[in-house]
Amino acid sequence: MTFLAPAAAALALTLPVIVALYFLRIRRPTRIVPALHLWPDQIRDRQANVPWQKLRFSWLLLLQLLVAAFLVAAAVQPALPASASLAPHNIVLLDASASMQAKDVQPSRLEDAKRQISAMIDQLGPQDRMTLIAMQSTPRIVASGSADHDSMHRALSGVAASNGPADLSAALSLAAGVVRAGEESRGYLFSDGIVEPLHSAFANGLPFPIEYHRIGVSGENVGLTSLVVRSSAQSRAAYLRVHNFGQQARSVTVEWRSDAGLVDVRPLSLAGGQAQDLVLPVPDAAATVTARIDSKDNFALDDSVTAIARTPRAFHVLLVTPGNVFLEQALRLRTDFQVDVAAPASYRGAAAYAMTVFDRFSPPALPDAPYIVVDPPAGTPLAGGAAVGIGRVRASDAGDPLLTNVSLQDVHVAKSQDMGPSTFGRTLITSVQTPLVLVRDQPFRQVLVGFDIHDSDFPLRIGFPVLMQNLSEWMLPASVPSRSFHPDEPVTIVPENGATTVGVIRPDGSRRQLATGAIATFADTDLVGIYTVEQTVPASPGLSTRKTDRSWFAVNLFSDATSQLTPVDRLALPPARALTAGQTEHRGFLQVWPWIALLALVLVLGEWLAFHRGL
Amino acid sequence: MASSPLLEPQLLRRLEALAVIVRRAVKGQMGGERRSVNRGRSPEFADFRNYTPGDDYRLIDWNAYARLDRFMLRLFVAEEELPFNLFVDLSGSMDWGRPNKAVTAKRLAGAIAYVALASLDRVRLTVFADAPTSGGAPYRGRHSAQGLFARIDSFPAGGPTDYARLVAPIARQRPGMTVLITDGLGEEPLEPAITALRLARQEGAVLQLLAPQELEPDWTGDARLKDAETGFEREFTATPATQAAYRSALALRTEEVERVARRRGLRFARLTSDQPIEDMVRRTLRQVGLLG
Numbered sequence: 018m019t020f021l022a023p024a025a026a027a028l029a030l031t032l033p034v035i036v037a038l039y040f041l042r043i044r045r046p047t048r049i050v051p052a053l054h055l056w057p058d059q060i061r062d063r064q065a066n067v068p069w070q071k072l073r074f075s076w077l078l079l080l081q082l083l084v085a086a087f088l089v090a091a092a093v094q095p096a097l098p099a100s101a102s103l104a105p106h107n108i109v110l111l112d113a114s115a116s117m118q119a120k121d122v123q124p125s126r127l128e129d130a131k132r133q134i135s136a137m138i139d140q141l142g143p144q145d146r147m148t149l150i151a152m153q154s155t156p157r158i159v160a161s162g163s164a165d166h167d168s169m170h171r172a173l174s175g176v177a178a179s180n181g182p183a184d185l186s187a188a189l190s191l192a193a194g195v196v197r198a199g200e201e202s203r204g205y206l207f208s209d210g211i212v213e214p215l216h217s218a219f220a221n222g223l224p225f226p227i228e229y230h231r232i233g234v235s236g237e238n239v240g241l242t243s244l245v246v247r248s249s250a251q252s253r254a255a256y257l258r259v260h261n262f263g264q265q266a267r268s269v270t271v272e273w274r275s276d277a278g279l280v281d282v283r284p285l286s287l288a289g290g291q292a293q294d295l296v297l298p299v300p301d302a303a304a305t306v307t308a309r310i311d312s313k314d315n316f317a318l319d320d321s322v323t324a325i326a327r328t329p330r331a332f333h334v335l336l337v338t339p340g341n342v343f344l345e346q347a348l349r350l351r352t353d354f355q356v357d358v359a360a361p362a363s364y365r366g367a368a369a370y371a372m373t374v375f376d377r378f379s380p381p382a383l384p385d386a387p388y389i390v391v392d393p394p395a396g397t398p399l400a401g402g403a404a405v406g407i408g409r410v411r412a413s414d415a416g417d418p419l420l421t422n423v424s425l426q427d428v429h430v431a432k433s434q435d436m437g438p439s440t441f442g443r444t445l446i447t448s449v450q451t452p453l454v455l456v457r458d459q460p461f462r463q464v465l466v467g468f469d470i471h472d473s474d475f476p477l478r479i480g481f482p483v484l485m486q487n488l489s490e491w492m493l494p495a496s497v498p499s500r501s502f503h504p505d506e507p508v509t510i511v512p513e514n515g516a517t518t519v520g521v522i523r524p525d526g527s528r529r530q531l532a533t534g535a536i537a538t539f540a541d542t543d544l545v546g547i548y549t550v551e552q553t554v555p556a557s558p559g560l561s562t563r564k565t566d567r568s569w570f571a572v573n574l575f576s577d578a579t580s581q582l583t584p585v586d587r588l589a590l591p592p593a594r595a596l597t598a599g600q601t602e603h604r605g606f607l608q609v610w611p612w613i614a615l616l617a618l619v620l621v622l623g624e625w626l627a628f629h630r631g632l
Numbered sequence: 633m634a635s636s637p638l639l640e641p642q643l644l645r646r647l648e649a650l651a652v653i654v655r656r657a658v659k660g661q662m663g664g665e666r667r668s669v670n671r672g673r674s675p676e677f678a679d680f681r682n683y684t685p686g687d688d689y690r691l692i693d694w695n696a697y698a699r700l701d702r703f704m705l706r707l708f709v710a711e712e713e714l715p716f717n718l719f720v721d722l723s724g725s726m727d728w729g730r731p732n733k734a735v736t737a738k739r740l741a742g743a744i745a746y747v748a749l750a751s752l753d754r755v756r757l758t759v760f761a762d763a764p765t766s767g768g769a770p771y772r773g774r775h776s777a778q779g780l781f782a783r784i785d786s787f788p789a790g791g792p793t794d795y796a797r798l799v800a801p802i803a804r805q806r807p808g809m810t811v812l813i814t815d816g817l818g819e820e821p822l823e824p825a826i827t828a829l830r831l832a833r834q835e836g837a838v839l840q841l842l843a844p845q846e847l848e849p850d851w852t853g854d855a856r857l858k859d860a861e862t863g864f865e866r867e868f869t870a871t872p873a874t875q876a877a878y879r880s881a882l883a884l885r886t887e888e889v890e891r892v893a894r895r896r897g898l899r900f901a902r903l904t905s906d907q908p909i910e911d912m913v914r915r916t917l918r919q920v921g922l923l924g
């Protein structure tokens with residue numbers, strides 16, 4: 018046994034003081050009474066006479082000595098050697114991802130992990146430090162190198178489970194970053210093992226050994242893993258997938274609701290490991306639909322899913338061209354585009370359009386909005402230098418997402434303006450002679466094409482409509498995407514043309530305000546449910562009256578990896594690099610003083626009882 | 633009227649209007665204002681009887697002789713003095729309280745004695761603690777009041793109470809009136825003394841005098857209790873429970889004194905030392921029928 022605060026043993030001097038108080042008698046005032054025999058023979062004197070009296074046995078004395086002894090014993094903080102081996106610096110990675118909300122261990126996996134870590138904190142010696150990292154989609158340091166048990170306990174109790182995944186790689190990187198050179202450290206991972214795959218960056222190992230403490234026991238869970246609304250000419254329908262991830266057969270009831278109310282209830286029986294797809298009707302007026310199962314399982318996060326049923330709002334796109342069937346057809350491939358075609362002479366401005374394509378035409382003032390300018394006439398601001406012969410073309414960066422599925426192998430360009438001196442933006446497609454297609458993000462996503470489409474065989478290749486699709490989706494992402502997102506996944510929101518305010522109302526009713534001048538990225542998607550985007554926009558183009566435009570997107574778990582819940586027995590973790598010379602381990606301490614203090618409290622209660630019983 | 637340190641002259645003047653009420657005739661040694669069992673000289677006619685030689689011929693009723701032709705003597709009620717005994721408890725327990733019970737007892741005894749002396753009664757004073765002490769020769773007549781006051785005032789208070797030793801002096805008294813002033817708190821019972829009063833054919837009264845602080849103790853907490861009579865000490869912790877137990881014991885004791893007194897045909901009054909003497913005498917003692 019070790020005493021963490023041996024100096025507190027000096028408090029043991031209180032014991033003889035208590036005994037001395039019993040030797041001493043209190044000085045009682047003398048009162049003369051006319052008839053002493055009328056007064057009851059009762060005395061509550063447990064103290065002593067002037068100046069000393071014979072020490073008599075007293076239960077109170079015994080209890081008070083015991084209380085004092087126990088309090089002194091607690092004050093010296095006795096500690097037993099603990100079973101766990103600790104290092105001077107202990108780095109604890111606590112999995113706070115969605116799967117840790119599972120209740121297969123009571124009250125939850127996260128609380129079970131916190132309980133184990135709390136016990137570990139109590140075992141820290143006076144010189145030991147601990148760093149606590151909450152492992153979520155973005156890991157964060159909760160407590161850094163602290164030796165204060167109270168602050169560690171407070172930091173630990175403040176950790177809550179998120180609805181997102183656990184990024185083990187990022188957490189390990191963070192942990193490696195807090196280890197000082199030459200410092201003896203040890204890592205502890207408290208997790209159910211349901212984490213995102215490790216990066217290859219840890220091939221060289223970690224600067225500390227790490228232990229995996231498995232949390233959780235069961236993978237029994239029935240979850241909703243997909244919900245998609247499909248529209249056809251006749252009707253709309255929702256496709257829902259229900260998956261029994263457990264080993265045992267389960268019967269659940271699927272409750273199907275729209276924002277107008279209950280639509281359908283279907284009982285469902287699933288064998289162990291079975292998944293079943295349901296086709297569910299979507300009412301015409303429904304804007305959102307919700308499916309819910311009453312599985313009463315260990316994991317509630319995947320028992321309810323939502324989807325947006327409303328058809329995405331259409332974008333108005335203006336094509337200003339003397340005539341270009343290739344461009345027009347490529348734009349019309351987007352079902353959410355309403356394409357207007359105008360001759361350059363009739364162009365009066367593009368204020369009412371979300372995007373404008375100028376083909377061989379450039380207005381005196383280009384709009385402050387997304388646009389594509391193709392082969393700008395000489396003398397206009399975006400025009401390049403004299404035409405040069407080109408030939409084959411190539412991607413400036415083969416990995417550019419804008420060129421996904423775009424093959425430029427058989428594409429040739431006869432001639433193009435010399436865009437070499439242009440400062441428009443970065444080059445997307447280039448040639449030996451000059452850049453051909455340039456793109457830029459600021460102030461709006463805009464594209465400059467240096468050659469006439471007709472001077473190329475590109476429109477005849479499959480890559481052309483794909484490139485146009487990629488460009489238009491990049492320039493005009495759905496203002497508010499109607500698909501489902503995962504928790505913590507960022508959502509790109511393009512403010513409406515002329516929007517003065519853009520706000521997002523989260524499922525819990527809280528509101529976040531976004532900037533209106535540019536495309537915004539909304540990252541507060543930690544809650545599952547329906548998010549409402551409210552924008553204040555002109556009632557109609559050119560009018561000063563305003564209206565509030567609402568659109569929605571949904572956040573659902575939709576993660577088979579998380580919903581399968583089965584804790585991983587052996588998690589592959591990076592090995593530790595060779596330990597530095599002289600690195601040692603020592604046993605932690607198991608502090609027992611709280612129990613002794615509790616016993617002292619019980620004795621105090623007994624002493625109070627004894628006093629009132631007149632013992 | 634001479635002034636007295638024990639009682640104020642104004643009070644004494646007011647007391648002259650009172651008299652001790654005796655329920656039966658008395659047999660004294662000297663003439664007084666009390667109806668005697670003997671026949672004597674007084675304005676009050678009692679009876680006739682035949683003359684026998686040796687009778688005072690001055691008492692022959694000559695009118696009766698004229699009608700009956702024989703000598704008849706007129707007999708008158710004799711008026712004699714009342715043997716009035718005062719027993720005053722001056723034990724240690726009486727030397728206590730605010731106002732002091734012994735001082736109050738002396739003043740009360742003086743007041744009652746003065747009423748008796750004003751009626752030409754013969755007042756014998758006895759103070760007692762562990763033993764009775766005579767207050768000297770009987771006092772008679774108003775002029776002897778100052779001597780009685782000085783005598784009663786000269787006795788110190790102290791010592792234990794022994795009611796049993798009152799039995800002998802009471803038994804020696806001629807039938808008359810006895811007033812016993814005590815707190816009744818002696819460790820021994822008061823009953824033998826009261827029984828002795830009955831046997832000595834004493835018409836009397838027991839006046840129990842207590843201090844307000846006895847009835848309602850005004851302290852709590854730890855204390856060393858010391859008996860005012862015996863000097864015995866005991867450590868004590870006063871709590872609401874112990875105070876209640878004390879009050880209960882005191883009530884039992886005082887009820888016992890009253891019960892014994894009334895059973896023996898004596899008048900009883902409970903007085904507190906903070907009562908004015910005039911209030912005790914003119915109101916309380918008149919209520920119990922001792923004075924009128």
